[in-house]
Amino acid sequence: MTRPVLILASSSPRRLSLLADIGITPDKIIAADIDETPQPKEKPRFLAERLALEKLNAAMKTEKTGSFILAADTVVGVGRRILPKAKTPDDVRGFLKLMSGRRHHVFTGVAIGTPQGKIMQRVSDSTVIFRELSRDDIEAYVQSGEGIGKAGGYAVQGRAGALIRYTSGSYSGIVGLPLFEVAQMLRGAGWRF
Numbered sequence: 001m002t003r004p005v006l007i008l009a010s011s012s013p014r015r016l017s018l019l020a021d022i023g024i025t026p027d028k029i030i031a032a033d034i035d036e037t038p039q040p041k042e043k044p045r046f047l048a049e050r051l052a053l054e055k056l057n058a059a060m061k062t063e064k065t066g067s068f069i070l071a072a073d074t075v076v077g078v079g080r081r082i083l084p085k086a087k088t089p090d091d092v093r094g095f096l097k098l099m100s101g102r103r104h105h106v107f108t109g110v111a112i113g114t115p116q117g118k119i120m121q122r123v124s125d126s127t128v129i130f131r132e133l134s135r136d137d138i139e140a141y142v143q144s145g146e147g148i149g150k151a152g153g154y155a156v157q158g159r160a161g162a163l164i165r166y167t168s169g170s171y172s173g174i175v176g177l178p179l180f181e182v183a184q185m186l187r188g189a190g191w192r193f
Contacts, residue, residue: 004115004191009059009071014157014176021172022179024186024193032058032071036084044077045107049123051075052109060113068191069113074176076152078104086153089142095153096141100133104152108173110181114189122185124178126169128156133163 008015008026019026032055038047051073059069076083078098086092108124141160147153154160156167156174170178186193 003193005067006186006191007059007063007067007069009055009069012176015072018172018175018177018179019182022183022193026070027067028063030059030062032056034058036073038082042082043080044075044082044105045123045125047082048073048075048107048109049121050109052111053119053121056111056113056119066115068115068186068189070182070186071111071113072108072177072182074106074108074151074173076104076106078102083152085149085151086147087149089145089148092142092147092153093138095147096130096133096138099128099130099152100138101130103127103129106152106169106174108170108176108178110178110185112182112185112189118189120185120189122178122181124170124173124181126167126171126174128164128174129166130163131165137163 005027007028009030009032011031034054036051052071055071056069059071083095086095106126106128110122112120144159146155146158172179
């Protein structure tokens with residue numbers, strides 16, 4: 001009996017690497033190109049959930065039935081404020097100043113579509129606290145270039161790890177894919193690895 005096809009609806013190398021860490025190699029990777037603009041007054045948790053579902057729906061429209069499709073999206077929230085992917089060094093600088101010494105949440109929405117068309121969703125909510133960051137701390141991190149393209153302007157698995165004093169929840173969820181939740185969802189949907 002052959003295993004059903006698993007498609008990862010994400011071009012993120014971090015998500016692919018995280019899946020490999022638990023022995024999962026998607027059969028196919030597609031980039032689900034969607035508009036990631038938050039809706040007016042949308043809260044970070046709901047944005048992560050909505051974007052994961054929209055990525056799944058976009059992938060389901062282009063892929064044949066009979067496949068499992070995994071989609072995810074990570075959103076950093078400080079209170080009700082959404083911190084998008086940093087596009088410039090000034091974004092990284094501003095985000096780090098805002099998060100310095102403060103608690104923030106990293107929400108990673110996961111959506112899985114089954115061969116039968118069933119959709120499963122979860123949101124991983126993790127807490128991160130940076131220590132009080134000096135101007136030199138922030139500038140050194142900005143100059144590393146590591147925060148560009150990352151939600152909230154930092155990568156917990158990189159140099160930012162030296163600036164973070166506390167995390168709770170799913171470390172892999174902070175990186176970009178909550179592995180425990182994904183594994184449980186896939187098992188529950190009937191995909192075996």
